[in-house]
Amino acid sequence: MIANSHDLEHPMDKYLRTDRLPHVWCPGCGIGTVLSCYLHAVDNLGLDKDKLVMVSGIGCTGRAAGYVDMDSFHTTHGRAIPFAIGLKAMKPELNVTVFSGDGDLFAIGGNHIIHAARRNADINVICINNYNYGMTGGQLAPTTPETAYTTTSPYGNIEPPFNLVGLMAVSGAVYVARWTSIHVRRLTKSIEEALEKRGFCFIEVLAPCPTAFGRRNEMRDPVESLKYFKEQAIVKNFVNPLEATIEPNKKFYVGKFVDLEEEMTFEDRLWLMTSEEFLKAPSKKRKEMILGVRRHVKEHMEVLLHTPEPTEEGGKGEGV
Amino acid sequence: MSSEAKIIKLLRDHSLALPRGRVYVIEDRCKGCGLCIEFCPKKVLHQSERFNAKGYHPPELIEEPPLKVCIACKFCEMICPDFAIFVEEVSAEEVGGMEEGAECTNGGG
Numbered sequence: 570m571i572a573n574s575h576d577l578e579h580p581m582d583k584y585l586r587t588d589r590l591p592h593v594w595c596p597g598c599g600i601g602t603v604l605s606c607y608l609h610a611v612d613n614l615g616l617d618k619d620k621l622v623m624v625s626g627i628g629c630t631g632r633a634a635g636y637v638d639m640d641s642f643h644t645t646h647g648r649a650i651p652f653a654i655g656l657k658a659m660k661p662e663l664n665v666t667v668f669s670g671d672g673d674l675f676a677i678g679g680n681h682i683i684h685a686a687r688r689n690a691d692i693n694v695i696c697i698n699n700y701n702y703g704m705t706g707g708q709l710a711p712t713t714p715e716t717a718y719t720t721t722s723p724y725g726n727i728e729p730p731f732n733l734v735g736l737m738a739v740s741g742a743v744y745v746a747r748w749t750s751i752h753v754r755r756l757t758k759s760i761e762e763a764l765e766k767r768g769f770c771f772i773e774v775l776a777p778c779p780t781a782f783g784r785r786n787e788m789r790d791p792v793e794s795l796k797y798f799k800e801q802a803i804v805k806n807f808v809n810p811l812e813a814t815i816e817p818n819k820k821f822y823v824g825k826f827v828d829l830e831e832e833m834t835f836e837d838r839l840w841l842m843t844s845e846e847f848l849k850a851p852s853k854k855r856k857e858m859i860l861g862v863r864r865h866v867k868e869h870m871e872v873l874l875h876t877p878e879p880t881e882e883g884g885k886g887e888g889v
Numbered sequence: 890m891s892s893e894a895k896i897i898k899l900l901r902d903h904s905l906a907l908p909r910g911r912v913y914v915i916e917d918r919c920k921g922c923g924l925c926i927e928f929c930p931k932k933v934l935h936q937s938e939r940f941n942a943k944g945y946h947p948p949e950l951i952e953e954p955p956l957k958v959c960i961a962c963k964f965c966e967m968i969c970p971d972f973a974i975f976v977e978e979v980s981a982e983e984v985g986g987m988e989e990g991a992e993c994t995n996g997g998g
Contacts, residue, residue, distance in 0.1 A: 597923075597924060
């Protein structure tokens, strides 16, 4: 027996600023689970934490950058992506992950993320979708499902939500996946893939928000929310992302939607532009050198128009 | 005979080793959300009567679990949003027989 709980060291403590724990997130909040999955993925890959950077914006999820013991940015609202792109452009050896919420990335930062995907910036984006603005008291977000109750939609939401994976896939992301916070193992594997992949990788994670969203939508208990996710989620890879919408009390797809081969990234083109070879080349040659951009978009459309047959993932089991 | 009991029998006959785990709870980090208790595939945990420093009930191991041994799947470790529970994989000899396979260490208390 160990006498004092302060003597116990959690295996992930080496990546955490333990003096700041326990963190601010509510009991049962999914953000802690996703952070745990991210740290497990880093641990499984054996990455050097001096080469990892976490960038996050404002909101509940934005607090994550303050808890990890690696270089991290807690940026202005919605601007996590521009910070991350700038960082990656100047320090290509770093592995940059944007860890932020749906409100930060898709409401105030909506333009930044679609353009980062279009440029194929070499960053990983983990977007935690809890269906509402949790930190400010549970207001309507662009991801709130139709008919859901929030503080600013007391009669039920009348607007259709964004389909985040569909939006990212058509914008040009090379890796698009969606999981929920109950699918911890598959989420960890997905984060591992994203960390190793070049180009713009996007992972949406549906997470319960028991305090702000669940309380008004009959999911006050985090256990109930997770059971709902487990029942409603259909695990399938390479479903057409445009069909993977989230509707209230209906089944939704989780899995990997897009996984394209290595492409020329934004940073590659940026460094190409400053290379001597490029500057000295005649204009016709320069055009050829930049054409990676067009190939990227064309291949992308082909994938979306002729999606491969959906594949079932895993056995029956627990489905997590 | 339930399928689980059959597997146990097979494991006994062929003396195959099932992984075993020892569960540790960092009680003062726990916020009592109950995810580890609910989603443990072997259902080895339950909520304790004790309070931690923040006033939540941390999980503890169920006493006398018939088939309920921790198999070190580490699901609780991954799903815990508060980094409050973790599992150490141990050898079967270290923790004894099948029935008394799980052990729990609660810090503080």
